[in-house]
Amino acid sequence: MNTVGVTNGLTELLNGHNVSVQLSVPRLVEKVVSRGEGILTSTGAVRAETGKYTGRSPKDKYTVEEDSTKDKIDWGSVNQPVSQEIFNNLYDKVIHHLKAKDEIFVFKGFAGADKNHRLPIQVINEYAWHNLFAHQLFIRPSESDFGQHQAEFTILSAPDFKADPEVDGTSSETFIMVSFERRTIIIGGTEYAGEMKKSIFSVMNFLLPEAGILSMHCSANVGREGDTALFFGLSGTGKTTLSADTNRRLIGDDEHGWSSDGVFNIEGGCYAKCVNLTREKEPQIFDAIRFGSVLENVMVDSETRSADYDDTFLTENTRAAYPIDAIDNIVLPSIAGHPTTIIFLTADAFGVLPPISRLTKEQAMYHFLSGYTSKLAGTERGITSPQATFSTCFGSPFLPLPAQRYAEMLGQKIDDHNVRVFLVNTGWTGGEYGTGSRMNLAFTRAMVQAALEGELNSVATAKDKIFGLEVPVHVPGVPEEVLQPSKTWADPAAYERKARELAEKFKENFKKFSSVSKEIELFGGPLQ
Incomplete structure (x- = not known):
């Protein structure tokens, strides 16, 4: 495995002419609409469809078998092993795919509200709406945090790149692979944004217990x-x-x-199911779906742009992603005893x-x-x-x-x-x-x-x-x-x-x- 090649490939990608880093929510919303990735609903939320995959693809999720993890991971149908060679080949293809795009989007932030235990991450997307999702779901840095930010884990998300199982060693066109030694997650062949959220959660489920949390x-x-x-x-x-x-x-x-100090949120946002959502039953969630929020696979009236949460034409797994501060009754920072x-x-x-x-x-x-x-x-x-x-x-x-x-x-x-x-x-x-x-x-x-x-x-x-x-x-x-x-x-x-x-x-x-x-x-x- 060529570690230097992996590092250089990412460095070259991030130094490209097509990279937009840490765009604001309004600018990301503008990108989503102008690029035809989604529409605005009557409340100002972005609505996008995830195409073929309206949920996670657990059978396409892999962990690289490496010296530092092979004796610790609970290998099986949930944690499927994959070789470093397969990961490296797909990594190079994803890098090449993203370099060829007119524009890619980068979010830098954190997983973990407790500054003593947080993981600096960066999320690199070919879709603006995916980057908006990452911006709202993960922890957004302050200006001083951003100036000192050094990513310790990276997500490379390329939904339009599809694997060839016979060539790439996958079970389908879709793959979600994590390498703990390379500190990188590569995602391809699926537009379902939840894969990014849950991949970082899986990473934290490995790293935190190793630190006694x-x-x-x-x-x-x-x-x-x-x-x-x-x-x-x-x-x-x-x-x-x-x-x-x-x-x-x-x-x-x-x-x-x-931790030994108490409880802390890993995320900076919420990813709520919204099938049959009403203000009467769940007022906090209902009112959080406004400008900057992301609706996945929710049916919307073509004229009024009103969301119909009862319509499950695309899937019952309709979702709303919004920052935690879209809810009034919260703890900030998201830590407690x-x-x-x-x-x-x-x-x-x-x-x-x-x-x-x-x-x-x-x-x-x-x-x-x-x-x-x-x-x-x-x-x-x-x-x-x-x-x-x-x-x-x-x-x-x-x-x-x-x-x-x-x-x-x-x-x-x-x-x-x-x-x-x-x-x-x-x-x-x-x-x-x-x-x-x-x-x-x-x-x-x-x-x-x-x-x-x-x-x-x-x-x-x-x-x-x-x-x-x-x-x-x-x-x-x-x-x-x-x-x-x-x-x-x-x-x-x-x-x-x-x-x-x-x-x-x-x-x-x-x-x-x-x-x-x-x-x-x-x-x-x-x-x-």
Whole structure:
């Protein structure tokens, strides 16, 4: 591998005549419109389409196998290895592709709001709207920071360059490759901007634990008394909705680090799903979509330019990207103290998990490693009934290290800071999906509020006989029968069958964690 060649190629690219560095938001918006990359909506947001790919391409994501990382990465279907030779050849092609463009765009900024642990990055794009996305999602430097900025990781994004699998050693035209030794990410063949965001998150999920900092796929906010809370959950569980609380200030909606000093946001913006978005349900997100924000794949009226968030013609994965300061109720800089409460969110479409449970440390580590939620009927071809989905640490696609590493760090921090942990089911009650109903959002908000305010710390609980969870018998503002899922089903025998079915899925999934202590397996999961 020719390290000098890689360095020189990037230097030559950045010294080219076609490079625009650190354009302001208004100038980037002008570029987007004049280049025909997108349109302006009635609120002033940029709207762009991502073409063929309207979501991430996990099967096209690779990590270069290198001496410094090969014994640390958890290699497999998530972290697919690729040779230095394949990376180097594609790198050279991407550099050549970008050099030939009339104009490329460079953003310099940071990942990590804590200056003691931030990563200086630069993002190089062939699309102006991608550079606007990077400007809004990552942390923007101050004038003094910019003058001293030296990138320690670079993204090269070339959507119009498509790989030839037979020649380039990829599985398709698309590739997302990271080299930790070259401190470079190359992206090609996809216009989905989220690949940039999640690639840097994956990098931080490697670098931060190596520095003794827990990296987390979660949202975070802080209360009036300075109490910090974390919200873990997969897509559709309510992570963004529940953390955007008018009574609490938002730290961040998706990616955080937990150091010896407390919690800090990894990003400088938010990337919210906006399908069926309304001001009534999510006022903070709705009002954040204004000039400078980016809408992906949202249908827009050709005359009024009004966004139709209910129209999923292109995809259900419609997204809004905006800087965190587009929300009024935030913490700046995006750092806070050690959490006092952790909420694990799941959308159980089987309708059998309690709406809220108080977890022991062992249960917290078990459910953190499990990362359970449900896929619903109709969301994917062939799915005709709810299916259990497990995503380790609520973010397995972005974790380069073995899952146990993150879980052990979480367990230690729960001990060190006496953190309360709750499992909240935002899914179905009174029956499984198709029979029961979605949990009332007002009830869920009341349960979360009670947990955050300490009202459930000493309340009496009843142990769930199948899952072993301690379920509060009383929560202010919530009917007591709602708290016990078995009481909401018309047929108790059907409830028990479905609950035991899900419990077996938990146990089967947990078998892959062979190196986890037996104490966690025995006392953390469903009863044996």
